[in-house]
Amino acid sequence: MTATIRKDWDTYFMDIAYMVSTRSRCPRRHVGAVLVQGKKLLGTAYNGAPMGVPDCSEEGCMIVEQYEVVHQADGSEEMVKKQRCIRTIHAEQNLLLFTDRIDREGSTVYVTDQPCWTCANMLTNSGVTEIVFHRPYLKDTEKVTRMMEQRGIVFRQLLQYEPPQQAVEEIQKEHM
Ligand SMILES: [Zn+2]
Ligand SMILES: [Zn+2]
Numbered sequence: 001m002t003a004t005i006r007k008d009w010d011t012y013f014m015d016i017a018y019m020v021s022t023r024s025r026c027p028r029r030h031v032g033a034v035l036v037q038g039k040k041l042l043g044t045a046y047n048g049a050p051m052g053v054p055d056c057s058e059e060g061c062m063i064v065e066q067y068e069v070v071h072q073a074d075g076s077e078e079m080v081k082k083q084r085c086i087r088t089i090h091a092e093q094n095l096l097l098f099t100d101r102i103d104r105e106g107s108t109v110y111v112t113d114q115p116c117w118t119c120a121n122m123l124t125n126s127g128v129t130e131i132v133f134h135r136p137y138l139k140d141t142e143k144v145t146r147m148m149e150q151r152g153i154v155f156r157q158l159l160q161y162e163p164p165q166q167a168v169e170e171i172q173k174e175h176m
Helices: 009-021 091-097 117-124 138-151 165-174
Strands: 032-037 040-046 063-071 077-085 108-113 130-135 154-157
Touching: 009 032, 009 040, 009 108, 009 130, 009 165, 032 091, 040 091, 091 108, 091 117, 117 138, 138 154
Parallel strands: 108 130, 130 154
Antiparallel strands: 032 040, 032 108, 063 077
């Protein structure tokens, strides 16, 4: 059968981002992000409540409801009410809080989910020159992609990628 193939770097670092995401205590969303300079791992982060503050597993999610414009297949737009947990600091923002500017210059961020508008905005100004993600976040795709183009940041999705089984199982276990 298939021989063990050495993992490529994209897979290697995205696997780490997924393993890091299992540490998130928000049951609604597990996001992991890693900072890579050359082929060196310089930081990891996940979405979570600020240190010393009860997290979602202790006090429940902090839910807000927002209306969002959803683009339909026929080109029309529809307003849909969505719920969001705002207790956590997003993984990308935590990554920026816990890494140094000098390490970020010319670096790559691997993140399990496509960054939201706010995170993308901050990443744009962080020194990072490449962002690699796996799961799409359609709400902000258009404006985020456009900004990355304007800023000359490589912004790409891993389409063929499969998350490590161990990460998937750990996240499922938490929901049982
Ligand atoms: Zn939450
Ligand atoms: Zn975000």
